[in-house]
Amino acid sequence: MLNIDWTATWLQNLRDTGQTVQQSVSEGASVCQALNAASTAGCTGIRFVPQSALPPGMAYEQFIFERGIVPTRDNLHDFFNGLCWMRFPQTKQRLNQLQAAEIAAAGVTPLRGPVRDALTLFDENAALLSAPQPLWDALLARDWPLLFVGLRPLWREARLVLFGHALLEKLVYPRKPITAHVYRAQTAMNSIAELDAWAALSLSASTLAGKPFTPLPVLGVPGWWPDNEDFSFYDDRSVFRPPR
Template sequence: MLETIDWSAPWLAPWRTRGEAVAHSVRSGMAQPEALNQAGLAPVCFVPQSELPGGVAYEKYIFDTRRVPTRDGLHDFFNGLVWHEFPLTKQRLNALQAAQIERTGIQPVRGPARDALTVFDENAALLQAPDALWQALVDKDWQRLFGDLRPLWREAHLLLFGHALMEKLVAPRKSMTAHVYRVLVDDSSLDSMDAWLAQDLSADKLATKPFAHLPVLGVPGWWAGNEDPGFYRDASVFRAPRT
């Protein structure tokens, strides 16, 4: 399914250079784990999914072996790209998951910490933005966020991080929503964001669910339809805050 990726989509711009190269290798016949291994200097080795032993937790296996079981397809493809571009953050998330598994074992229901770690890994987007923009997002004040403060988006930087989120956006729909995590570092380079996140993330902090919810196609410049103010009046997507 890698041929279905539209690399001109604005949300894929930071991932395009490496991503197109890996996708080309896979389409040319190379196994996806091998293509990911050739793509850069990730701190892990990508291996076929069949190498994951039965009964062993995926996150614990990665932590113990530095090998990432990888299936064909979009989901693990984007996961591999994130390992390349955010190696410190991915290692931090993996270490936090492994510590939770060591502490509680594998339970039928994930606890709040493991649940939040998974949400971040799968569905997070990273936002650098002025205070007013962030507060409007937290408040779900959509008119202020995308109307009154629309020019302020030129000072903001939103980056997709979650690989499941990127997978879903290969076939974009208006309702697709990211769990947005605010990044408090001025430099928007991936290296700077990676270093900051690796220091900032903790299981306790994530368990408090420090996320804001953003329908990503509402971001100015990301979807032609949102130039019409009526785009944001769809209450089934741009929902009012809970009281």
Template sequence: MLIDWSAPWFGPVADAGRTVQAAQAQGLSLPEALNRHAAGPLIAVSQSDLPEGVAYEAFIAATGRVPTRENPHDLFNGLIWHRFPASKRQLNRLQAQAIAADGVGAVRGPLRDAITLFDENAALLRAPEPLWRALLARDWPALFVERRRAWAQARLVLFGHALLEKLAQPYKSITAHVLALPVPESLGDDLAAWDAWLAERLDASRLRAKPFTPLPVLGVPGWWAANADPAFYADRAVFRPPRTA
């Protein structure tokens, strides 16, 4: 897949992504390219290393190896392991603990569902308090039009690898699940500090409560040319009001 690494939503993983794809173009497999150019705390291995009947998350926890397919989904997963190693390790621990306690059934269960949702689709936000109020209220005009200038003091970082994969071919309705816990201003733009902060807050009780709020990411000022027109946000199929409205 041709990926435009210059897109703003790819910023935190763009340099590593370019390098890994260049290595693939030279003949390396995706696991080899990740291990050489975007190493995480664990070793990327071929999907064929995952034994039949063994849960993916349990295998990672037991072996320190991440089965990796040759596709964009697993490319982005590897890049997030590289960028947010402590948080990815913590999510894997929680998954493995849940599997050890409950086994692997026909359904994941509430905790594993919440962990998977975070892993696949989460985003982190550092923003002024008025933006947070508008986001939690799903007050899209306030968030994106009335307080548009305040986004200059904000930073949205995408964590979910499925979310990033969708944005390789962007469309208006792509929506992130923002962790409803503001990233402290004191962390600045140091994503290693964001990772340490996040890993300390990922626990079973918090995730089971699904503390997320939706954000259509192409509404972020500066992320999509069309949103310079306020009419962009009038699409109620994307910018939905609260359910209680």
């Protein structure tokens, strides 16, 4: 397993379990074995199995829905996917239920359709943001100087939690262009369990079909990356793009 910097701000909610799983893998366990050994999400009925358990031709999401087991490869992508299952079990199950419902209605086709596309985007790249209204307005307007410089002190009242496992995988090698698809959290975020329960209840096919996301270059968040203390960091218009 790669050398993950567990001191990174965006990993604080996964740190303890993630380090335990990583240590098991470094001692020779497969990713699925390490996840099962560390799992504290037994109430979900989910466990992890090798990717070879997925029958040829069967949709990954349908397999999880029907059998309550997650095919898992020995790579960083599935390592973070497993951690997210353990930390956000209700939200992950809700996404899987919605995927299975879409598959049952339309079958598995080359084109996933808007709902399955949005479900996949959420699963892979979402972040949950609770923030004062002025920050949210600036984010929606893509007014980056206002969001990150003018309103910088307000970020002390905000909380951003990364959910997407592909997003977490990309941040093992942090780069300025890495961008999350932000979903607004209408909850105080007093705990990850509370956030998980709220997100699971908030997600529906109709909500996701409306594309309720807005892009956020996550390394621009104050306190998340030392380079953004120099405000010229935000002058890069290839990353901090103005509205169309």
